[in-house]
Amino acid sequence: MSKEAPKAFNVGICGLGTVGCGTLALIQGNSDELCRKLGRKLQVTHVATRTPKTDLNTDGMQVSSDIFDVVADPEINVVVETIGGFDPALELVMQALENGKHVVTANKALIAVHGNEIFTRARENNVTVAFESSVAGGIPIIKALREGLAANKINWLAGIINGTGNFILTEMAAKQRQFEDVLAEAQELGYAEADPTFDVEGIDAAHKLTIMASIAFGIPLQFDKTYTEGISHITPEDITYARELGYHIKHLGIAVNSGDAVEMRVHPTLIPSGSTIANIDGVGNAVLVHGDAVGATLYCGPGAGAEATASSVVADIMDIARIDSVGASAAIVPALGFCEPHSDTEVNDIEQISSEYYLRIQVQDKVGVMAKISNVLQNCDISIEAIIQKEAHSQTLPIVLLTHTAPERQINEAIQTLEALEEVVGKIVRIRVAPFADGTL
C-alpha cells in the first residue's frame, strides 16, 4: 500500500497590493524550498483583488473580486489579510476566524487597536492569528520576543521601528538638511506617503511598540496608553548639538517595565553615539531588547518593502502549517506570549516617567540669563549634566542643556517657568535621552 502524499496547505490572499503580491511571488518563487522544509506543498489557491493584475501568475487559482469569497472558501486553510486599515479588515479577519480559518496579517494598526478581541475570537474558534510582519517588517522580532527570549523577564526594549522617520533623521544628520526638505524627498522616493502623518508623527511606530510591549511584559494591547510624539519639530541644529554631547537623535519606540508599572512611549530620543543602534541609518529598522537573563540583544533589518514583509508573512504561514501537520490547530504559543496577560499592570502616563533631558533654549543675548535659567532649574530640583553655549551671532543665541535624571513633571514645570522668562524666545525644544548606557549594543 503506497503512502498517501501529505495534503497541501492552502493559502488565500485578500488584497493584492504590495504585501499581497510579495507574498504570492514568494510562495511561488520558493515553492520547492518551502516544500522541503514543511514536508508538504504550500500553495495559494484563492486571491481576491478589486483591480485585476495581469502581471501575476494566477494559474490554477480562484480569483475573486470580493475578499469575503476567500474566507468562505472551504478549501482555504489560512487567510492572509493584506488590505490594511480597520474597515473592512476587522470584519474580514473576524469572519475568517469564525469560519475556522487561520489568519496571517501585516496590519499593525488592526492588531494594536483590535488585537485583544481578535485573539479572543481566535481562541474561541481554536485557530491561530499570526502577525510577525506587522512589526519591523522582515526582522523576526515577534518570534524573538515571544519564543527566543521567552525565559526572560524583559526589562525594557527600544526600537527604530519606522523606516521613513529614520530615513529623514539620517538625511538631516548627514547633510544638515531641514525636516520639510527631506520629507519632500522621501515622498518622491516612495519612502513616505502623500499624507506622512502616520510615519512622522509616530502613530505607526506606536502601533508597533504597543504590540511589542504587550508580548514583552504580558499585558493586554493598550494602544491608547502609548505616548506618541513625532519628529517634525527636530532641527539639524538639534542633531548637531546632540552629537557634540555624545548622542545621536533617533525616533525610538521605548517600553520599560519597572516592576510596578510599565511605560510605552514613542518620541525623538538621544542615544549614546557609541551604541550600535545609534548607527542604524536609512530606512532600516532595529530593536534592542533587554532581558533579565540574556542582557541586551539587538535585531536589525529591513522594516518595510514587499519582499521583506512577505518573508515574515510566509514564515507565519509556515509556522501554522507545521502546527497543522502534527494535528494541532490552535496556536502553540499564545498570540501575546502569555496565557493570561496581566490586565491590572499599570501603564504610566508620560508625566509619570523620569528621564535625562536635552533642552534647547533660545535666549536674548543679555547678562545674567544663564544665572536665571540655572535658578529655575535648581528650584525645580533639576541638575545639569552638560551645557553648550556658543557665541552669539545675532540678538538671540541657543543654550543647550543636558540634565541628569529628573521626573517629567518637574521638567514640564521648569519648561513652563523658563518660557515665561522675558529673556527666553519662543518654545523650548525638549528631547528625552534613552534609558540605556553607552556601550549597550
Added chain:
Amino acid sequence: MSKEAPKAFNVGICGLGTVGCGTLALIQGNSDELCRKLGRKLQVTHVATRTPKTDLNTDGMQVSSDIFDVVADPEINVVVETIGGFDPALELVMQALENGKHVVTANKALIAVHGNEIFTRARENNVTVAFESSVAGGIPIIKALREGLAANKINWLAGIINGTGNFILTEMAAKQRQFEDVLAEAQELGYAEADPTFDVEGIDAAHKLTIMASIAFGIPLQFDKTYTEGISHITPEDITYARELGYHIKHLGIAVNSGDAVEMRVHPTLIPSGSTIANIDGVGNAVLVHGDAVGATLYCGPGAGAEATASSVVADIMDIARIDSVGASAAIVPALGFCEPHSDTEVNDIEQISSEYYLRIQVQDKVGVMAKISNVLQNCDISIEAIIQKEAHSQTLPIVLLTHTAPERQINEAIQTLEALEEVVGKIVRIRVAPFADGTL
C-alpha cells in the same frame, strides 16, 4: 467537577557547571513568569552532579551523582545535557532519546560532529532535540534561521561567533597590542581557557558555523568540511593597514550558497568599516544573514555566559513544553529546518572559493621590487585594487595589497611564487575579504 490543573513539565539537568547552574537558577528565579507563559509549571525535579553544590537550592529535587540516573527517571520530560565534550555526552543523549526523553543541549561540538545520528535517533523515538544555546549563546539565531527566515533561500551568512576571539581582536585594534599579550589578559579575565586552541584557532566557531550552515542551506552537518583558520598570526600592524584600506579585521564564520555548491569557512576577515557587524566589539557575538526575500538581517548579543546561555536553554525547554501541551511529541520543526537535507549538495574546498584578498608582503628595500611583485600577480591573473607602501625605516618594508576578486588557487600560486623571490622576506600574510559590500548592516 473542578478542572484538573495542567501537569507540570519536569526537567532533569545533567551537569551543574556554569550552564547547568545558570539553567537551574533561571527556571527557579522566573518560575511565575514561565508558568504564566506556558500555562503549566516548569520545574527541575532531578539534577546530577559529581561535586555537590551547597550554594544551590535543590529543595524537592532528586540529586544524583550519576548522570544516567536522570535519563532513567520516569518522571523526567526533558533532559538538559550541560556536561560538554563527546564522552559521555553522546552516550547520555542517545540513552535519553531511547528512553523517550526530549533533550536540550548547549554542546556545539556534539551537535556539529554527531548531530546527524542524534537527530535520526530522536526521530526514531518521536522526541525533540533542541540546541539553540549551542550557537551564539543568548541570541536566538537558530530560531531566526529555522523559523523566522524560513520563507527565504539563505544566500549567505557571516558571524562573529566566538567571543574570545572577538575580545582579542578588539583589544589588539584599540590598543595596538600583540596577540599573545591580549590572549594572556583574556585568560586572566576568564574569557579564554587555559588551553585557548578551541577559541583562537577557530574550532569552536567552526562547530557553530557548521550548525548554522546546515540549517541555512538544508544540508547534513559536515564539520569535517568546514575550513578553519585561527587568528594567532594576525598582528596589530595588519589591523592598522586594514583600517587604512577601509576595513576592520574580525574572525568570521562564513557560509555561502552559490546554488551548485556551498562554502563553510572560518578565518580572519576584512569587513567594510562602515558595516554594523564590523563595529561589534568585545566578547559580543553577531550574525549577519542574507535571505533572498528579506535581504540582510543582523542579530547581536552575548555569545556566552551562564545567564545568557541559560536564556536559550530554557527557551528550548519552553518550546518543547508547548509542543507537549498540545499533545504532540516529536519536533514540530525538523532539527535542521528541512525534512530532508540534501546530502548531495557539494561543499567546496577552500581552494575552490574566490575572494578579494589582503596580502602583506615584507620585502627588501630594493629598486624594482614592486615591479617584480606586480609581474607575479599579473602572471597569475590577479589584479590589484589598492596598495599601501610606506617609507622604509629599516632594511625591509611591508607592501600591503588589496586584490580584486580572484580564485583562491591563483592566490596560493601567487603567494608561493612571491615567497620564492629573493626580495621577499619570510611568509606572506594573507587575509580574505568578506563577501559583502559596505553598507550591509
